[in-house]
Amino acid sequence: MFRQTKSVFQKLRYLSFNGQQHTWRLKSTSARERALQYQPGQKIHGFTVKEVVAVPDLFLTAVKLTHDKTGAQYLHAARDDSNNLFSVQFRTTPMDSTGVPHILEHTVLCGSEKYPCRDPFFKMLNRSLSTFMNAFTASDYTMYPFSTQNGKDFKNLLSVYLDAVFFPCLREQDFWQEGWRLENEDPTDNNSPLMFKGVVFNEMKGAFSDNERLYAQHLQNKLYPDHTYSVVSGGEPLAIPDLTWEQLKQFHATHYHPSNARFFTYGDLPLEPHLKQIQEEALSKFACIDPKTEVPSQPRWTSPKEDHVTCSPDPLAPDPNKQNTVCVSYLLGENGFEERRIEALIHKLEIQIKHQTTNFGLSLASYIASSWNHDGDPVELLQISDSVAKFRQALKENPRFLQEKVRQYFKENTHRLTLSMSPEESYLEKQAKAEEEKLQKKIEVLSDSDRKQIYEKGLELLAAQSRTQDVSCLPALKVSDIEPTIPITPVQISTAGGVPVQYCEQPTNGLVYFRALCNLNTLPEDLKVFVPLFCSVITKMGCGALDYRQQAQQMELRTGGMSVSTQVITDCNELDTYEQGILLSSSCLERNLPHMFQLWSDIFNSPHFDDEERLRVLVMQSAQELANSIAYSGHLYAMTRAGRHLTPAGDLQETFGGMEQVTFMKRTAAMADLSQIIRTLPRLKIHLFNPNNMRCAINSTPEKVSDAAAHLEGFIKDVAKNRKERKPVRPNIIEKPINPLDDNGPRRKLISEPTFHPCPMKTFFQMPFPVNFVSESIRAVPFSHKDYASLCILARMMTAKFLHGEIREKGGAYGGGAKIGGGLFTFYSYRDPNTVQTLSAFGNGIEWAKSGKFTQQDIDEAKLSVFSAVDSPVAPADKGMGQFLSGVTDEMKQSHRQRLFAVDHKNLVDVAERYLSAGQKTCGVAILGPENDVIKKDPSWIIK
Known part of the structure; x- marks a missing residue:
């Protein structure tokens, strides 16, 4: 997988938690407390402890070590989380666009000394209970992470990963398969035309069919033109065929060395066994080298620059005449920043710290990767409260602190690029022609014996791909290692103001999570196609006394986000029965419960729909996002369309989230007058925001359930004026209990299509x-x-x-x-x-x-x-x-x-x-x- 380095703002999104192990209940034997016993200078299995730091914000203890023999760096984050993670990353700094680090990432996973079978990495997906296995190539580093909740599995996967990255086979056949090769279109017919093939070659052709991705790549290359960032680490399709197998092996020898490695482990497993296994299976077999992979500073420009690139026209663009892209730096106001805006950002950070997710280890590894890759201190990155405190102190000491930073980094920054991009009608034709010319140059120098060899190698590769693999060398868990039963999650079903509510008491770390499902059974059929648009704009147009800017600020100050999305849920018992609805989702700190529900009340009772200028911006944005998503998620659109006429729910899923919705939004964005849409949105609200069609769910700490219930009751009371009896559009409504074991409890209202016939x-x-x-x-x-x-x-x-x-x-x-x-x-x-x-x-x-x-x-x-x-x-x-x-x-x-x-x-x-x-x-x-x-x-x- 190829990905570009994330910005610091994107990386902040990763700061979240896994609450699986009830981290609020600290024990004397907790992983973080055990890790505090290590001392700087302590020697452990070839490593020396350099630093031990408690990070209470993240409920972890960070242990920083260095490998004595090779200088490899190591960071362990001890935390009471059973979803343990390992990653090793290498600084990979290509100097051309052949995609060598990306192709190497693929190829090292095709077999190693201890595990020589083809593609052991993929095969381990079926021999383990991993919760994550993958690899990433960024602009200047390559990372190999995995996570699992099983200790035996961790050891197995660690063995495979270590052998893969340090002792790969790097067979020429693997290079042909994963990177590129010349091969007959039909490998079994030597008279069929020769063509370029290869997994990465096709991956990058697909990647650069996304104009946003193309623009971002150009932007990076042109902003940092003097070193590794001036090339495409993932591989420029027309440059990939210039890479040789020998160059690939040489890149591995210099870059995939412990002296160029950074190891990261996370979770509740003890550190010592990790260090012992890494030392014995890998690092003990290497000496220290100077990999010379450092990235020098980009020389600063003395004056701003401008540049222009082209792309392919987007047939699904909202307005074919408005497909230009431009990126510039703006001079910001010299009156400073509103204090409430600063507080909103700090509140957002607090939410991110407290919000618990299931992949915290992976998120942490990704968050620290880029800075650590350039010798930044990963422990310092984890100490977020310290950074916030320093920021507050800087503002206190200098009220113009932010203004001066804006002046330094924006106004007075002469290293500034203004890059524009516009579509070119012949872009794809030129790309195809350039590829054909590249192909012909490769072909025209081939002798008859070369052609024969290409044909024979193609047959050899096909035979190897078809051969049954002996995977007995790979470690594996057994089905008997799987737990026979699942833990029960207790929920309580009740009502609030006549609305069914499910309460689930959980260690949410001071956050309350609210959901509400509103069914669409009374909505006229002709309005269905408008539902996704309604969902995308309803929380962004303003409500009550707030305009859309004030609404956005209040949501940032008081909540962890508020969203509305479509739901089409096939019944778990009947294939021709389904539920249609919209899902309201939000979260907040416990202290902000009244503010969150007040915002929902205002959205229900008095949403703003009449700002056509704001609506047009949102429509254009939504249409463009849908069009852009196809190049990345085309398989999902194909899957949705393929199932359209096979179940009653399939047609609605296509309407809500398939190509039908993409084309509808394109037509809507092209409308000169949006007054029809402005008239339609209130009609939707009447049917969607009706308490009679709603059920709710609350997840919170046990201490706050009653408080949340009281505020929810108040919210239902506030929106009672929306409660009106409306007949379902279809007569075929069946009711089923929310809990199938409780036939007397609150019920879901489903659509039944007993006479449906697939076609x-x-x-x-x-x-x-x-x-x-x-x-x-x-x-x-x-x-x-x-x-x-x-x-x-x-x-x-x-x-x-x-x-x-x-x-x-x-x-x-x-x-x-x-x-x-x-x-x-x-x-x-x-x-x-x-x-x-x-x-x-x-x-x-x-x-x-x-x-x-x-x-x-x-x-x-x-x-x-x-x-x-x-x-x-x-x-x-x-x-x-x-x-x-x-x-x-x-x-x-x-x-x-x-x-x-x-x-x-x-x-x-x-x-x-x-x-x-x-x-x-x-x-x-x-x-x-x-x-x-x-x-x-x-x-x-x-x-x-």
């Missing part, structure tokens, strides 16, 4: 991309069905044992696989150079599953992978949400768990035949991609 449909969206996003969807079964567990295991096994090899390794797509959800079994591919070939791979995958040519080991690995997702940590804010939103109780989850354990070979063959093979007759198919003559000539496709 097949194939849709192709022509897009300005050089790669495709492909999906095929088949109607299956709901969550509580006895066969759902078998389909879960089958999807994971097909992905790992068949589709990954066909779609990624052979096909060159960045990714692909199968998954089940919402009652649909869905195949997909991501940044894929193929279409018809990929659809054939989907079909062949079904035949493979029907044939039963898989082992018990394959099944067990799939179970491990599925359970790693099922048992992933749940943050205190999200406890009980499965029951609240979809009616899935802990008892139902436990039944599903037991069915997962019981899945056997016969079950998998059976569901492949009964659902997937038979279901292909009525499957939905969708492709987003470049012009395709084969599809255009096929009348069975709908072309968009």
Whole structure:
């Protein structure tokens, strides 16, 4: 995976917590207290302790160490969190745009000395209970993180990661597969034309089809033109074919060395075993070197510069005539900053510190990575309260502190770039021509023997990709290592002002989380397409006595954010039954409960809709964000479209979040007069903000439940004037209890379509991309069905044992696989150079599953992978949400768990035949991609 370095403001988002281990209840044996026993100068397994610092803000103890022999740096964050994390990062500073660090990141994960099987990294996804496994290439570093809640699993994964990064095989075949290669279009036909292939080559072609990504890359390259930031570390597609296998191996030798490494561990596992394993399996085998990877300071410009670049036109842009992008520095006001704005930002930081998420270790590793990479002090970065205190003191001592910083970094900064970008009609044509010219230059120097060798190497690679791998060398957990039962999350069901409420007491660290689901059953059908727009603007137009600026400031001062989003939830028991609604979400510090609910009251009772200028800005912004999201999330749009006509919920999901919504927002943004929209929004509010259609949920500490309940009661009373009896648009409403075990409790109002008939449909969206996003969807079964567990295991096994090899390794797509959800079994591919070939791979995958040519080991690995997702940590804010939103109780989850354990070979063959093979007759198919003559000539496709 390639990503650019995040800004400091983006990195602040990472500061959040995992409350899984009840961190508010400190014990004498806590991980953070044990870590305080270390002393500077202490020697541990080849490392020397340099610093031990308690960080109470983050409920952790930081231990900084250095490896004596190689100088490798190490930071351990001891915290009472069972989701332990390891990462190792290397400073990688390329001096060209061949993508060497990115291709190396892919290639080191293709086999190592101790684990020589092909792609051990991917195969470990099915042999562990990891909660995260991946790798990242940034502009100047490459990071390899994993996390798991299982101590044995941690040791296994650490062994694989250490061997991968320090002792990789770096086989030439792996370089061809992951980086680039010249190969016949059909590897089995030496008369087929030669073309460029490779996973990273196709990934980066797809990445730069996103104009925002293209602009950001140009901006960085031109702002820092004198060293490594002037090149594309992920790889410029036309430069990637200039990289040789020898250059790749040399880059590894100089950059992937302990002397250039920074290790980070986090969680409640003890430090010493980590150090012992890292020393014995890796660092003891190296001597100290000077890697010479430092990045010198960019020489400052003496005067500002301007530049211009071009991009491809965006056919989904809200206004085709307004596609220019410009980035400049602005002179800010010389009257200073409002004190309330400063307090709002500090309040936001306080919320971020207290908010608990499930991936805190990974967030922490990402937060410190960039600064640490340039020899910044990672411990200092963690001491946030100290930084806030220094900031407050600086403001106290100098009221013009911020103004002077603005003068220093903006007004008087001569190193300033004004970069503009505009679309060029022939951009894609020029790109294709440049690639063809590059290809022809490679081809024209080939001799007959070279061509023969390319053909033979292509066959060798194809044979290697098709060969069954012996993975016995890899460590693995067993299904017996999985906990047989899940912990129960107690919830209490009550009412507030006649509205059903679910309360869940959790260690939320002083925050209260509020949700409300409002169903759409009384909303006329012609208004459905407007619902996502309503959700995106309702908290941003102003309300009550507040204009939109004041509203935004109050939300920052008093809450952790307020949002509204669409919800389409397929019933867990009936495939042709679903719930439609909008979800209100917000959080606040306990002291701000009355302010948060007052803001919601004002939004319900007196939202502002009549500011056409503000509405136009929001509409344009929403339309542009949707258009931009396709290049990155095209597979999700393809999957949504493929399932459109297979379940009653599918059509609404396409309306709310598919290509239909993208085109609707484009049309809306192009409207010269938005008065129709202004008239429509109040009509939506009448139906959506009706307490009769609402149910609520509160997650808070036990001490604050009653307080939250009282304020919620007041909120319901405040919005009572919106409570009006309105008849559902459809007569087919059925009511089901929120808790299926309590038939007398509050009920959910679902839409039932008992006469629904699925129908097949194939849709192709022509897009300005050089790669495709492909999906095929088949109607299956709901969550509580006895066969759902078998389909879960089958999807994971097909992905790992068949589709990954066909779609990624052979096909060159960045990714692909199968998954089940919402009652649909869905195949997909991501940044894929193929279409018809990929659809054939989907079909062949079904035949493979029907044939039963898989082992018990394959099944067990799939179970491990599925359970790693099922048992992933749940943050205190999200406890009980499965029951609240979809009616899935802990008892139902436990039944599903037991069915997962019981899945056997016969079950998998059976569901492949009964659902997937038979279901292909009525499957939905969708492709987003470049012009395709084969599809255009096929009348069975709908072309968009």
